[in-house]
Amino acid sequence: MVRSFAFAPRYADPRSAALPLLLGTRTHGPQLCLCASRPSYDALTTATANHPHCHPRRPPLLSALEPSRVAPLTIYAVGDVQGCYDSLQRLVERLAFDPTRDRFWFTGDLVNRGGQSLETLRYIKGLGEAAVAVLGNHDLHLVAESVKPLERRQKNADLRRVLEAPDGEELITWLRHRPLLHYDPDLRFVMVHAGLSPQWNLERARGEADRVERELRDKDFKNVLLRMYGDKPGGWSRRLKGLDRTRATINVFTRLRFCDTQGQLNFDAKGAPGTQPPGYYPWFEVPGHKARDFRVVTGHWSALGRFEGMGVYGTDTGCVWGGSLTALKLGAQPEFISVPSTRRDGEDSDSADEMGDRD
Numbered sequence: 198m199v200r201s202f203a204f205a206p207r208y209a210d211p212r213s214a215a216l217p218l219l220l221g222t223r224t225h226g227p228q229l230c231l232c233a234s235r236p237s238y239d240a241l242t243t244a245t246a247n248h249p250h251c252h253p254r255r256p257p258l259l260s261a262l263e264p265s266r267v268a269p270l271t272i273y274a275v276g277d278v279q280g281c282y283d284s285l286q287r288l289v290e291r292l293a294f295d296p297t298r299d300r301f302w303f304t305g306d307l308v309n310r311g312g313q314s315l316e317t318l319r320y321i322k323g324l325g326e327a328a329v330a331v332l333g334n335h336d337l338h339l340v341a342e343s344v345k346p347l348e349r350r351q352k353n354a355d356l357r358r359v360l361e362a363p364d365g366e367e368l369i370t371w372l373r374h375r376p377l378l379h380y381d382p383d384l385r386f387v388m389v390h391a392g393l394s395p396q397w398n399l400e401r402a403r404g405e406a407d408r409v410e411r412e413l414r415d416k417d418f419k420n421v422l423l424r425m426y427g428d429k430p431g432g433w434s435r436r437l438k439g440l441d442r443t444r445a446t447i448n449v450f451t452r453l454r455f456c457d458t459q460g461q462l463n464f465d466a467k468g469a470p471g472t473q474p475p476g477y478y479p480w481f482e483v484p485g486h487k488a489r490d491f492r493v494v495t496g497h498w499s500a501l502g503r504f505e506g507m508g509v510y511g512t513d514t515g516c517v518w519g520g521s522l523t524a525l526k527l528g529a530q531p532e533f534i535s536v537p538s539t540r541r542d543g544e545d546s547d548s549a550d551e552m553g554d555r556d
């Protein structure tokens with residue numbers, strides 16, 4: 198198999214002094230895979246692995262040089278923004294984030310309660326391929342609000358600004374098409390909003406995410422959105438079918454903190470590890486969980502805060518509650534970078550909603 202682009206880790210510094218030299222030796226441009234829908238960097242990196250038929254082996258010297266030319270880029274995974282646009286801009290400045298050179302991953306919950314959900318969505322959508330965002334429970338809540346009849350919508354000022362904006366429908370459609378799970382095979386990093394079921398290996402997690410993402414993009418998506426709420430079934434099981442399985446999968450990806458050894462969620466415990474009732478564990482520490490030979494970056498759990506352990510990195514540092522906004526610089530040795538929130542705790546407290554306190 199031809200893996201010419203997998204030569205160097207993706208976190209290699211593209212701004213190396215050797216770059217001009219390498220560019221000087223290049224004889225032709227990158228061969229974009231005809232199978233790929235978008236000629237993006239991601240298409241390039243996966244194309245040679247997935248489509249050897251349209252990527253004939255090239256001379257060894259040239260193949261060896263190419264990774265340095267296309268290697269990105271610094272990737273920062275950013276915790277729950279929740280409509281804190283000013284804090285996000287503070288982080289952008291602190292990182293000197295440059296969308297031509299860097300990439301943002303967002304762990305979900307882009308919106309709700311921060312007061313600037315509209316600006317946040319416009320900015321992140323506008324980043325195009327420089328940003329990847331997975332769906333959080335608040336994002337799904339906004340999408341679900343958009344399909345309800347007007348009289349049944351909540352009086353949440355922050356979300357209402359999005360729903361009533363001239364580009365609101367476009368932003369919400371974009372949000373609905375975000376994935377539940379993002380996986381980078383070179384970094385071996387998975388990003389999800391909340392967590393993974395202890396019964397899932399990587400293949401299963403990706404399969405379950407894929408199935409629900411397709412349902413959310415299907416013509417019947419409104420039915421899924423209107424029926425996705427609920428704490429039953431309490432956990433994922435391979436025996437579940439239809440909407441029960443969809444609901445359980447969404448709950449794992451977007452609401453999980455603690456569960457038992459059977460993968461049954463505790464929806465009430467929202468504190469730090471150690472505060473949960475007997476028989477429950479932080480999802481990543483459940484005894485007997487499926488082996489994980491990859492790392493995971495998550496948000497959702499502000500009481501966990503900046504966390505590193507068991508190959509899991511927590512990045513929700515409660516920006517919307519007046520804490521901080523945190524980025525994790527991905528690489529062999531990930532590094533946390535935080536900026537203080539521009540908000541004071543308790544601001545916009547009228548925007549509490551059915552997602553529950555600090556959910």
Ligand SMILES: [Mn+2]
Nearest residue numbers: 306333497556
């Ligand atoms: Mn959340």
